[in-house]
Structures are given as C-alpha cells and as structure tokens.
Amino acid sequence: MRAGGTLLMRPLQPEIWRMAELLIQQMLNWITLGCIYALLAIGFSLIFGILNVIHFSHGDVAMTAPFICLALATFFGATSPYWLVLALVLAILAVGLLGVVLDRVVIRQFRDAPAMMALVATVALGIVIREAIRHLYPEGSNPHAFPRLVSGVAFEVAGVPVNWFSVLVTVLTVALIGLLFVFLRMTPLGLRIRAASEDRVVARMMGIRDGRVFRATFFIASAIGAVAGLLFASYAGVTRFDFGIMAGLLGFSAAVIGGLGSMPGAILGGLIIAGIEVLAQTFVPDGASYRLVFVFLLVIAVLIFRPAGLLGRPVMEKV
Amino acid sequence: MERPMPSGAPSVATASLFVVASQLAGAVFLYLVLKAEGGWQVIGLLALLGAGFFLLEKKPRIADLAMASMARVPLLAVAMAAVVVLAFPFAVGSNTYMLHLLIVAQLYAVLALALNFQLGSANIPNFATGASYGIGAYVSALLAINFGVSFWLTLPVAALAATLFGFLIGIPSMRTRDTYLALVTIAFGVVVQQLLNNFDFTGGPNGLVGIPAPSLFGHSFADPLVIFGHKLPSQANFYYLAAALVAVAIVTARRLHGSRIGLAWNALRADEIAARAQGINVAWYKVLAFAVDAFLAAFAGTIYAFYVSYISPDNFTFLVSVTIMTMVIVGGMDNIFGVIVGAFLLTILPEKLRAFSDYRLLFFGIVIIGFLMIRPQGLFPQRMRDYGSHS
Amino acid sequence: MSALLDVKGVTMRFGGLVAVNDVGFSLAKGEVLAVIGPNGAGKSTLFNVITGVYRPTAGKVSFDGADITGKPAYEVVERGIARTFQSSRLFSDLSVLDNVIIGMHTRTKTGVLDALFRPGASKREMAACVEKAEALLKAGSGDLHAQRYRPAGTLAQADRRRLEIARALASEPKLLLLDEPSVGMDEVETDALVADIKRLRSKNPDLSVILIEHDMRVVEAFPTHVMCIDYGSRIAEGNFETVRADPRVQEAYLGKAAAHA
Numbered sequence: 001m002r003a004g005g006t007l008l009m010r011p012l013q014p015e016i017w018r019m020a021e022l023l024i025q026q027m028l029n030w031i032t033l034g035c036i037y038a039l040l041a042i043g044f045s046l047i048f049g050i051l052n053v054i055h056f057s058h059g060d061v062a063m064t065a066p067f068i069c070l071a072l073a074t075f076f077g078a079t080s081p082y083w084l085v086l087a088l089v090l091a092i093l094a095v096g097l098l099g100v101v102l103d104r105v106v107i108r109q110f111r112d113a114p115a116m117m118a119l120v121a122t123v124a125l126g127i128v129i130r131e132a133i134r135h136l137y138p139e140g141s142n143p144h145a146f147p148r149l150v151s152g153v154a155f156e157v158a159g160v161p162v163n164w165f166s167v168l169v170t171v172l173t174v175a176l177i178g179l180l181f182v183f184l185r186m187t188p189l190g191l192r193i194r195a196a197s198e199d200r201v202v203a204r205m206m207g208i209r210d211g212r213v214f215r216a217t218f219f220i221a222s223a224i225g226a227v228a229g230l231l232f233a234s235y236a237g238v239t240r241f242d243f244g245i246m247a248g249l250l251g252f253s254a255a256v257i258g259g260l261g262s263m264p265g266a267i268l269g270g271l272i273i274a275g276i277e278v279l280a281q282t283f284v285p286d287g288a289s290y291r292l293v294f295v296f297l298l299v300i301a302v303l304i305f306r307p308a309g310l311l312g313r314p315v316m317e318k319v
Numbered sequence: 320m321e322r323p324m325p326s327g328a329p330s331v332a333t334a335s336l337f338v339v340a341s342q343l344a345g346a347v348f349l350y351l352v353l354k355a356e357g358g359w360q361v362i363g364l365l366a367l368l369g370a371g372f373f374l375l376e377k378k379p380r381i382a383d384l385a386m387a388s389m390a391r392v393p394l395l396a397v398a399m400a401a402v403v404v405l406a407f408p409f410a411v412g413s414n415t416y417m418l419h420l421l422i423v424a425q426l427y428a429v430l431a432l433a434l435n436f437q438l439g440s441a442n443i444p445n446f447a448t449g450a451s452y453g454i455g456a457y458v459s460a461l462l463a464i465n466f467g468v469s470f471w472l473t474l475p476v477a478a479l480a481a482t483l484f485g486f487l488i489g490i491p492s493m494r495t496r497d498t499y500l501a502l503v504t505i506a507f508g509v510v511v512q513q514l515l516n517n518f519d520f521t522g523g524p525n526g527l528v529g530i531p532a533p534s535l536f537g538h539s540f541a542d543p544l545v546i547f548g549h550k551l552p553s554q555a556n557f558y559y560l561a562a563a564l565v566a567v568a569i570v571t572a573r574r575l576h577g578s579r580i581g582l583a584w585n586a587l588r589a590d591e592i593a594a595r596a597q598g599i600n601v602a603w604y605k606v607l608a609f610a611v612d613a614f615l616a617a618f619a620g621t622i623y624a625f626y627v628s629y630i631s632p633d634n635f636t637f638l639v640s641v642t643i644m645t646m647v648i649v650g651g652m653d654n655i656f657g658v659i660v661g662a663f664l665l666t667i668l669p670e671k672l673r674a675f676s677d678y679r680l681l682f683f684g685i686v687i688i689g690f691l692m693i694r695p696q697g698l699f700p701q702r703m704r705d706y707g708s709h710s
Numbered sequence: 711m712s713a714l715l716d717v718k719g720v721t722m723r724f725g726g727l728v729a730v731n732d733v734g735f736s737l738a739k740g741e742v743l744a745v746i747g748p749n750g751a752g753k754s755t756l757f758n759v760i761t762g763v764y765r766p767t768a769g770k771v772s773f774d775g776a777d778i779t780g781k782p783a784y785e786v787v788e789r790g791i792a793r794t795f796q797s798s799r800l801f802s803d804l805s806v807l808d809n810v811i812i813g814m815h816t817r818t819k820t821g822v823l824d825a826l827f828r829p830g831a832s833k834r835e836m837a838a839c840v841e842k843a844e845a846l847l848k849a850g851s852g853d854l855h856a857q858r859y860r861p862a863g864t865l866a867q868a869d870r871r872r873l874e875i876a877r878a879l880a881s882e883p884k885l886l887l888l889d890e891p892s893v894g895m896d897e898v899e900t901d902a903l904v905a906d907i908k909r910l911r912s913k914n915p916d917l918s919v920i921l922i923e924h925d926m927r928v929v930e931a932f933p934t935h936v937m938c939i940d941y942g943s944r945i946a947e948g949n950f951e952t953v954r955a956d957p958r959v960q961e962a963y964l965g966k967a968a969a970h971a
Contacts, residue, residue: 054498109692115497116444120648121691123641127684135677245637249505256502286517293513296506300491303503307494571826578825578832579811579818579839582804586812589801596761596795598787598816598881607822703805703859706840 017159022282024160030271030278032166032235035173038270039228040251041258042180043221049197049261050217051111053118057126059248061102062225064129065095066146066233067137067241088149092226099222100215108214126244133241143240146233169231176224177267184263189216197261225251253295257302259312268310272298329384334391337384339399346403350410352667353417361671372698386702404562408555418554420667422626425561426619428662431646432568432655433615436575437608438644439653439701440584444501446640447488450511451613453635454481455620457521460530460630470533470625478617484511485613489606508637515632526631533560533625540625557626564618565659571615572655577704584608585653645687650697657699664698712775714739714918715760715791715885720769722755722942729755731942732769737885737935742911742919744929746953747939748962753922754796756939757887760920761793762786774884788816792883794874796890796922802863806854806873809862810843811836813880846876849909851902867894871903879910885918892925904931926954938962 040062047055055061069091076083106125110118134140150168153161184190189212196213232247233239254273258265273295280287280294287294302310329337348364355361375381389396411417430448437443458480459473468476491503515521522528532541540556575581586594587601595601624630642665650661665686669679690697713736722730730752737743745753758764760771765780772778778786792813801809818839820832847855850872857865862873871891878886888907892900908931911917923929929936929950936953938946940962946953953959 048498054501106688106692113691113695114442116438116442116501117648117691117695119444119498119501120641120644121688124645124684124687124691127638127641127680128688131678131681131684135681249509253502253506256499260498289517290513293510293517296510296513299506300503300510303495303499304491307496307499309499574825574829574832575822577836578820579815579835580820580822580825582808582812583815585804585808586801586815589803590799592763592783593795593799593801594812595763595783596787596793596799597812597877598784599812600782600784611822701803703861704808705859706807706836 020158021160024157026278026282028160028162028166030275032169033277034271034274035169036228036231036235036270037250037254037274038267039173039176039224039231040247041254041266041270042177042263043225043228044252044255045258045261045263045266046193046197046217046221048255050193050213051107051118053107053110053115054122054252054260055107055221056119056122056248056252057102057129057244058122058221058225059246059251060126060129060244061095061099061222062229062251063232063239063241063244063247064098064133065091065226065229066239067133067140067144068094069230070144070146070239071137084147084149088230091230092223095226095229096219096223099218099225103214103218107218126248130241130244137241140241143238146237146239148237149230149234165234169235172227172231176227177263180220180224180263183220189213193217250295253299257299257306257309259306259309262309262311262313265309265311328387328391331392334388335395337388338392338396341385342396342399342403346407349663350407352671353411353420355671365668382699386705390705390707405559408551408558409549413552415552415554418552418558420670422554422557422561424663424666425558425565426623427643427646427666428659429561429564429568429619430616430643431650431658431662432565432572433612433619434643435572435647435653435655435658436584436611438647439651439658440576440581440588441605441608442588442652443492443605443608444497445488445504445609445612446501446637446644447504447508447511448612448616448643449635449637449639450508451481451484451616452620452623452639453511453515453630453632454484454613455617456624456630456635457515457527457620458617459621460527460624461520463530463625464527470621471535474618474621477621478614481613481617481620482610485610486606488613489609492605492609493602505637508640512632512636515635522631524632526629526633527624528629530624530628530630532628557622560622561626564622567618568615569655569659571611575611576653576655580604580607642683645683648695648697649687649690651699651701652697653701654697654699657697660698713737713772714741714774715920716770716772717756717760718770718772720756720759720766720771722752722759722764723767728942730759730766730939733939733942733944734769735937735944735947737918737920739884739918740911740916742921742932742934744921744923744932744934744936744950745939746923746929746936746959747945751939751962752942753939754889755942757793757889757920757922760786761791761887784816787881787883790882790884791887792878792881792885793887794871794878794889794891796893798870798874800862800865800870800873800877803861805859806847806862806865807840807843807858809873809877810846810880811839813877814839814842816881843876843880846879850876850906851899868896868899871895872906875906884916885920887920887922889922890924891921892923892928900925900928904928907932 040059043058043062044055047053047058069087072087072090073084076087102125107118107122110121148165150164152164154164154167155162184194192213193216229247232243250273254269255266256269257272258267258269276294276298277291280291284290348367352364355364407421408418430452434445434448437445455477459470459477462468462473462476463470488504488507492500495503516524532539534540541553543553544551544555583594583599583604586597586599587604591601646661646665647658649665650659651657669683672679672682715737717736718734720730720733721728733756735743745756747753755764759766762778762781762783762785770777770779773789773791776789778789801812804812818835820835825832844855844858847858852869852872854869854872854876857869862870865873871894875888875891892903895903907919911919921928934950936948936950937944938953938956938959945958945962946956
C-alpha cells in the first residue's frame with residue numbers, strides 16, 4: 001500500500017496538470033460562449049427596454065445572418081478574405097435592416113397590446129423566419145457548413161493553446177459593448193433611447209415617441225444579434241435554419257435572469273448561462289445531453305428567488 | 320361587447336329551429352371541409368367561412384339570437400349536439416383519415432379548453448401545456464407497458480401526476496408575472512421535454528412503443544366498432560372516447576366559468592391589485608389555473624398515447640404549446656365555443672393545405688400574426704355573463 | 711369603548727422617502743373619520759397599509775381585536791375592511807353586475823370541487839349573489855341597475871365611483887375606506903353621494919367609514935372626526951372646525967395653493 005502510494009505520486013502530477021489544462025480549456029470555452037450569449041441578450045434587453053415587448057424572434061433574426069453571409073459569399077464567388085469580410089459586414093447591415101422592417105411591419109403593432117399578445121406574435125414571427133429560410137434558401141432544411149472566421153493559435157496560457165477565434169470573439173464583444181455604452185451615454189440619439197427605456201411614460205410625454213428611436217434600437221439590437229449569430233455559426237462550424245430557437249431561448253433567458261432592460265444584467269446573464277452549460281458538459285456524466293435541463297432549472301431558480309432578474313429593478317405598482 | 324342584451328327572448332319554436340338548423344349546418348360544413356380535396360375546394364370553403372364571420376360581425380344580432388336560443392331550449396341543444404357527434408362517424412364511414420383528423424382535433428380542443436382557464440380566463444401565460452400533455456401521455460404509457468395497468472386506471476393516475484406538475488409550475492407564478500412568468504413556463508416545458516428525451520426509462524428520443532389498446536367490457540379498441548350491424552373502423556372507438564373527453568372538458572369549463580372561481584380568474588386578469596382588494600387570494604387562483612390546465616391536458620395525453628400506441632418527446636415540444644396557445648387566441652379567449660372552433664380550425668386546416676404541405680408552418684405563423692393584428696379578440700370574442708334577469 | 715380599528719405609530723418608507731411617518735389613530739364602531747391633506751401627503755399610502763397592500767416599515771394595525779399588520783390584502787377584506795381606490799380600479803372588461811358579485815368573494819365559498827360536482831349548490835350561490843348585487847345596484851344614486859350588463863369600463867365617471875362603492879359594500883364590511891369618492895363628480899352628483907353615504911349609515915349604524923376627501927362640503931356633511939396629514943405626518947386632529955382653524959392645516963393647504971398659483 002505504502003509502496004504503491006509512493007509509486008502513484010509520480011503519475012499524479014501530470015494528472016493535476018491535465019485537470020488544470022482542462023479547467024483552462026473550459027474557461028476559454030465559457031468566455032467564448034458567454035460572449036456570444038451576452039451579445040444576443042443585449043438585443044433582447046435593448047428592445048424590451050424601449051417597447052416593453054419581448055421580441056421572441058430576435059434569435060431567429062440573428063441566425064439569419066450566417067445564411068445571408070453564405071449567400072453573399074457564394075454570390076461574390078471570390079475566395080479572397082476581403083470578399084468574406086465584405087459579406088460579413090453586409091450580412092450584419094442586412095440583418096439590422098431586417099430588424100427595422102420587422103419592427104415596422106409587425107412588432108410595433110403590439111406595443112400597447114397585452115404582453116401575452118406580443119409574446120405569441122413574436123413567437124409566430126420566429127416560426128415565419130425559420131420556415132422562410134428553410135424553404136427560400138437553397139437546401140434550406142439541411143445544415144450548411146460555416147467557416148471559422150479566423151484559425152490558428154494566438155498564444156498559450158500555461159501550455160493551453162488559445163485560439164485566435166476565442167480572442168476575436170472576446171475582443172469583438174468587449175469592443176461592441178464599449179461602443180454601445182458610449183453610444184447610449186454620449187450621443188443625443190443614444191440618450192433618447194435610454195430616456196425612452198428608463199421611463200416610457202415620461203419619455204412619451206416629452207415626445208420621444210418618434211420612429212427614429214425605434215428604428216435605431218431595432219437596427220442596433222439586430223446588428224449586434226447578427227454578430228452573435230455569425231460568431232455562433234462560426235463556433236459551431238455549421239448553421240441550420242432552426243438554430244434560431246435555441247439561440248433565442250438562451251439569449252432570452254440570459255436577458256431575463258440578468259434583469260430585462262439592464263445592460264450589465266444581459267452580460268452577466270450570458271456569462272451565467274454559458275457557465276452552467278460548460279460546467280454541465282465538463283463535470284456531469286452525460287452532461288452534454290442534460291445541459292439544457294441544467295440551464296433551464298437555473299433559470300427557474302433565479303426567477304423564483306429574484307422575480308425581476310439578478311440586476312433588474314422590481315417594479316412597484318402604484319396603487 | 321358593448322351591446323345591450325336583447326330585450327325579447329325568441330319563442331320556443333324559433334329557438335328550436337335555430338338550434339337544430341345551426342348545428343346541422345355546422346356539421347355539414349365540417350364534413351365538407353374534411354372531405355375537401357385539392358386547393359380550390361378548400362379555398363372555396365374558407366371563403367364561405369370568412370363570409371360567415373363577416374356576417375356575424377355585421378349582424379351581431381345573430382350571435383345574440385344563437386345564445387338566446389341555446390338558453391331557451393338547453394336540453395334540445397345538448398341532445399342535438401349529442402346526436403350530431405354520435406352520428407358523425409356513420410357519415411364518415413370507412414374513411415379512417417377523416418376519423419383520425421377528428422380525433423386529433425378533439426384532443427386539441429381539450430388542450431385548448433384546458434389552457435383557456437389560464438390564458439383566457441386569467442390571462443396567465445403558459446408555454447408548458449405541451450409538457451403537461453406529455454406527462455399525461457408518458458405516465459399512462461409507462462404504467463400500461465411496464466405494469467400492465469389498464470387504460471381506465473392510468474387515466475386518473477396520469478391526471479394526478481400532471482396536476483402535481485401543474486402545481487409545481489404554478490408556484491413561481493405567485494411571484495413572477497408576464498414575460499418573466501412566460502419564461503418560467505417555457506423553462507419547465509423545455510426541462511420536461513429534454514428529460515423525456517434523455518431518460519432511459521422513457522425510451523430517450525425513440526420514445527415508447529407498443530402501448531396496448533384499451534378495452535371496455537371485453538371490447539378492444541383495436542377492433543372495429545359494430546353498432547346496429549353497422550361496422551365502423553377501429554378509430555371510431557377513440558373518436559367516441561375523445562368526444563366524451565371533450566364533453567367532460569366543456570362541462571368543467573362551463574361550471575368553473577359560471578362559478579365564483581371563473582369570476583375570480585377574470586378579476587385577476589383585469590386588475591390584480593383590485594382583485595386582491597376584493598378578498599381574492601390571487602396567488603392561489605393562479606396556481607389553481609395551472610393545476611386545472613395540467614389535469615385536463617393529462618387526460619388528452621393519455622388518450623393520445625393509447626390511440627397512436629407510440630409516443631416520443633417530439634410530440635410534446637415547445638411548438639406544441641405554442642400551437643395550443645394559438646388555438647385559444649384565434650378561437651377567442653374565454654369563449655368555450657370559440658376555443659373549440661379554434662382547435663378544429665387549426666388542426667384540420669393545415670392538413671387540408673397539404674397541397675402546400677412544405678409551407679404549412681409558414682402559413683401557420685402568418686395566420687397567427689395576422690389574427691393578432693387584425694382581430695386580437697379572436698373569432699368569437701368573450702361574452703358577458705348573462706344571469707337571465709332582464710326585468 | 712374598544713376601538714374597531716387601532717393604528718399605532720405606522721411608518722411607511724420607500725427607500726429614502728418617508729410616505730407615512732409615525733401616524734396613529736383609532737376609530738370606534740359606527741364612527742366616521744375624514745382624512746384630509748394636500749396631494750401626495752401620504753393618505754392613500756395609509757389606506758394601503760391598513761388594507762394590506764403594503765406592509766408598514768414600523769407600527770401596528772389592529773382591527774376588531776386582532777393584529778392585522780402586514781396581513782395579505784385578501785385576508786384583510788375577509789375580516790371586514792373594504793375599500794375603494796382613488797383611481798377607480800374596476801374590472802373594466804366585466805359587466806357592472808359581475809364587478810359587484812366579485813366583491814362578494816369573501817362571503818361565498820364554492821370551491822373547485824363544489825363547482826364541478828355540486829353544480830346545483832354553486833348555481834344557487836350565484837343566484838343569491840345576483841339578487842344581492844342587484845339590490846346593491848338599486849340602492850345607490852344613479853342608474854347603475856339599468857346598466858348592469860354594460861362593461862364597467864364604459865361607465866361614466868360618476869357611475870364608476872358609485873360602482874366602486876357598491877363593490878366594496880358587497881363584501882359586507884365593518885369598515886369602509888373611501889379614497890376620494892367624489893373625484894370627477896359635479897355638485898349634483900357629489901350631493902347625491904353624500905346622501906348615499908348618509909342613507910347607508912342610517913341603515914347600518916355599526917358601519918365605520920374612513921374617508922379621504924378634498925371636497926370640504928363632503929367632509930363637513932358628516933359628524934366627523936377629521937385628521938390632517940402633511941408630508942406623511944399627522945399635523946392636526948379633532949372636529950372639523952378645530953382642524954380647519956389649525957394654522958398648520960391652513961399652511962399646508964395654502965402653501966400648496968400658493969405653489970400652484
């Protein structure tokens with residue numbers, strides 16, 4: 001026993017190293033996925049902020065981006081990376097516009113309707129978007145390969161290689177959140193969006209009901225969603241017409257457990273959801289197939305104890 | 320909604336005539352829709368339906384007359400409905416596809432009536448009716464397959480299990496509302512569906528196969544049904560079973576709607592704080608709505624499981640819950656008749672659009688959005704309770 | 711004489727804002743108390759504390775010999791306190807009749823199983839409710855009874871106030887809290903309202919009433935105890951003349967008036 005113990009000491013060390021490597025690897029996964037969810041959640045939160053409506057099809061809108069990008073890339077036909085960048089940028093802009101159009105045609109009609117109506121309407125809108133991709137896009141019901149936007153190893157942390165892709169996702173997310181922060185606080189339009197979301201009644205009295213606030217909000221939310229959609233497809237290496245359901249549910253959950261209308265809440269929510277997913281996959285036997293169970297049990301638990309989300313302000317109804 | 324009640328009630332003769340004629344017309348229309356093949360016939364019938372609703376909208380007196388007639392000769396109305404429902408399979412004959420559609424439509428009618436307690440009466444979102452439906456189906460199927468429990472015994476057990484689940488989802492509803500509550504129900508729905516998909520004892524994604532057909536007084540539901548020497552296909556057994564369940568659901572809905580419980584639900588739908596100030600324990604009534612919904616949904620699930628004899632998690636997804644919600648909204652919230660019409664319409668119509676089968680879901684989504692935008696109160700808007708005292 | 715309602719040292723804080731500050735008073739059976747004070751003085755908050763909408767930060771509310779501090783609103787109603795709201799909160803998509811019947815919720819008892827398996831009993835209960843509700847609708851001024859099948863949301867302002875009172879009375883309260891019942895009424899309607907309340911009290915001498923009012927004619931019409939609240943604190947109490955003459959009361963009102971001018 002003692003002899004065995006001393007003998008075991010040696011192989012144990014690499015064991016610990018392997019654990020550490022796994023841990024770092026999973027943390028990288030977590031940050032990458034967390035960033036993508038946070039970007040999705042921000043869109044939900046922004047739109048909820050000004051409309052008080054959950055845009056349930058936001059995930060589907062976001063997941064149109066990889067398809068648009070692929071279509072554009074095929075159209076350009078060129079293999080040069082500049083063409084791909086152009087396709088990406090155009091896809092993001094197109095999805096931003098799609099958001100604006102959907103708001104104009106459908107979502108805005110439900111601004112003053114009961115919350116339930118808007119919820120069901122946007123769920124239906126999600127179905128329409130998914131089915132449209134499925135039938136209008138060539139081979140739409142099949143998965144389509146989507147390239148890693150960048151490949152290769154950027155650097156190593158304690159021997160664990162960090163991919164350029166993870167770096168890209170993180171940098172992009174931080175940059176977008178920074179830009180959004182500056183926009184919402186420094187520009188007149190951004191300030192009006194914030195005013196409209198802080199207090200709808202006051203904002204309405206002050207005449208902030210104009211279309212520009214809605215257009216800008218939907219454009220920004222959808223474009224950020226498009227970035228998330230592109231990154232998600234790139235992360236998965238593939239895109240499917242029905243990715244939007246899960247992207248939507250997870251982004252929505254992140255926004256809600258963070259507290260709807262709260263930007264920091266959306267980011268926190270994204271990281272938490274991604275965290276529980278990665279934890280489940282790493283530490284629970286067969287966790288990959290149970291990951292959604294864990295995610296949604298967490299959602300339920302958070303809402304039982306914090307009915308307005310972690311960073312949301314509880315609404316006190318005036319009597 | 321703002322119409323005053325009609326002053327004079329129709330005479331018994333007028334009322335009887337109206338009740339019989341309208342029910343026959345409805346049955347014939349349903350038969351024609353079921354029978355219709357090809358795009359043009361379906362479009363023609365849809366146009367007819369549209370014209371009917373247009374007429375109802377323009378002449379609200381017709382709806383008032385219908386209600387008054389039903390109230391005038393209630394026994395005749397019920398008897399006539401029973402005759403129509405009982406006789407329908409004879410008209411359908413050996414067309415098993417039509418019977419199948421009718422069975423599914425009836426089960427959805429029960430689910431929609433179940434959800435109506437929440438969505439319609441109390442305006443509580445619930446995206447987990449599909450999960451309650453699934454729990455009912457799985458509990459009864461597991462009992463039957465593993466322990467050989469008879470269908471009739473699994474019914475109450477499954478309902479009880481689903482009701483417990485209903486209470487469980489209801490608990491967060493005491494504290495969360497609207498969007499947040501919607502997410503809680505979505506979360507419960509996904510968790511149940513994922514668990515069914517992952518557990519070994521539920522057969523994982525393959526589901527459960529070989530659920531034995533129920534039997535009653537020695538007559539197996541897998542055998543053709545012979546009535547007065549008339550042979551009906553085996554589906555007729557389930558048709559009548561589902562019809563009985565619809566009747567139970569209607570009676571449940573009517574009794575609750577007409578009692579102080581229905582009023583309490585309506586009160587908390589209109590204004591929660593005012594409801595509390597009338598002494599209504601809002602939290603309890605919300606939980607109750609979840610429980611009643613789950614209870615009825617489980618019955619539908621049990622019958623479904625024994626009817627198709629094969630269930631898988633795919634039958635109980637989030638989309639199923641959305642479909643049920645849509646039926647309630649399209650039919651008319653808090654209107655029992657409307658909800659049933661919504662369920663039939665949205666079950667049968669997509670099937671009839673097989674010509675465009677690929678685009679069915681697309682069409683479905685557009686119909687929902689269109690309805691919510693153009694007619695948010697549904698085909699048959701909620702009606703004021705009538706206490707029959709027009710002195 | 712033991713008090714029906716006893717409020718002791720009630721304080722209600724919302725974050726940094728003190729809406730009600732150490733207010734206490736008591737009310738005997740059959741008594742009328744008028745609470746006056748400028749807008750935002752904390753009168754409605756006081757009602758909300760008494761009826762269990764809010765749990766007070768400090769203090770105690772006893773009713774009919776029992777401590778009801780922080781008890782849920784539905785329980786408070788059951789014990790016999792009914793209220794109206796300043797901004798009438800009717801169930802606007804339900805009929806006038808249904809609104810009143812819902813007011814009887816604590817006095818009826820059909821449960822789910824009764825409703826399902828004893829439909830006869832449930833129906834009889836409802837029929838009794840309808841009869842009672844119709845009587846209540848006939849009792850007040852206005853013609854609510856003729857409008858009983860109209861959705862409450864379509865009523866005229868004065869009728870909405872009357873319906874709220876009828877709904878509150880439906881719970882057979884021992885104490886009725888009226889939050890500015892005369893808001894939105896013209897002079898004729900206000901006089902009718904005063905007559906309604908007087909008739910109610912003569913029929914029901916044991917009914918206690920707390921009235922939040924701005925219209926001094928209404929306050930004056932009752933042999934009342936008057937309490938004036940400003941900035942959450944009680945600044946004067948006594949009979950109408952004393953309170954009206956109190957310099958602090960005049961300042962509270964005049965100060966507001968000056969600010970508005």
